Amino acid sequence: MMDERETARHLNSGAIHVLRALRRVDRQAGITAARLSALSVLVFGGPCTMGALAAAEDVAGPTMTRIVDALEEARLVRRRVLAGAGRPVEVSATAKGDRLMRRAADRRLDALITAMGTLSDADRRRLAGAAPILDRVAAALLAE
Amino acid sequence: MMDERETARHLNSGAIHVLRALRRVDRQAGITAARLSALSVLVFGGPCTMGALAAAEDVAGPTMTRIVDALEEARLVRRRVLAGAGRPVEVSATAKGDRLMRRAADRRLDALITAMGTLSDADRRRLAGAAPILDRVAAALLAE
DNA sequence: CGGAGTTTCTTAGCAAGGCTAGATACCTAG
């Protein structure tokens, strides 16, 4: 018999600890977590407006303004004012931003793969089967 | 054949999105995430010194001093100076802190359980099998 | 005994990231 509450507890604790550990890996990127995360939206999802970027990162507009200011200062992204009501702004990754992001993503994934290598084959199989489900749980949480 | 890289990608993305979604649930506690997390160490792990608390939360000492300042101000924890070199301080949760923490934890777990309820039985079983493995992955990441 | 070192925590001051409120610029509708 499954204990749902126990599963939820492990899920909660596991997600916290995995991300905490990955924070260290990201420090080597020489860029903060919020900036790296915003950049990843642009690199893997393509250019978008400030508003869309803020929504994708689930932060308020002004927060994203400052993050993009810093990324632009570092020549990792570019702003381009579009035509339309309210002068919407399109943000896109530069070639430099693209390179930095892919390197950082590789480091993150390499660290995870190395960590997974310490598991038994059976555990690794279980993890592989469950990993894609996590995003569905997150989506269901947002819908509540 | 399993694609390890794909699993790592899902793990990374899933952990990020689950935690991001849970942030919203925590806002209802009327207390910030860092404070709630520190409080949980005290409620579920028992009293400990400032240094141990900082280590458990993986933050520098001064950061924890300020978090505990705020928790004490809100009467959620208590400080007690111990005997010994460097006047060590024992921090413990008050009854009020204990109540608040347990309510917040229940909300978190309830939200997760509700979200898990939208999955198929098979997916729920897969998740239950893999959830306990997450903490082992995190531990392996820290050891790298 | 008394000064040096050790340990633990706090103070001070900085950068970053979260927020809300209000300003600004543009476009559309009437």
Add this chain to the structure above:
DNA sequence: CTAGGTATCTAGCCTTGCTAAGAAACTCCG
């Protein structure tokens, strides 16, 4: 041409992370 709506930015606040430096209590050794 004005009124209203939209998208962004500016200003100013709080929290959280850091490092460097200070304060207090104990320990040790000359």
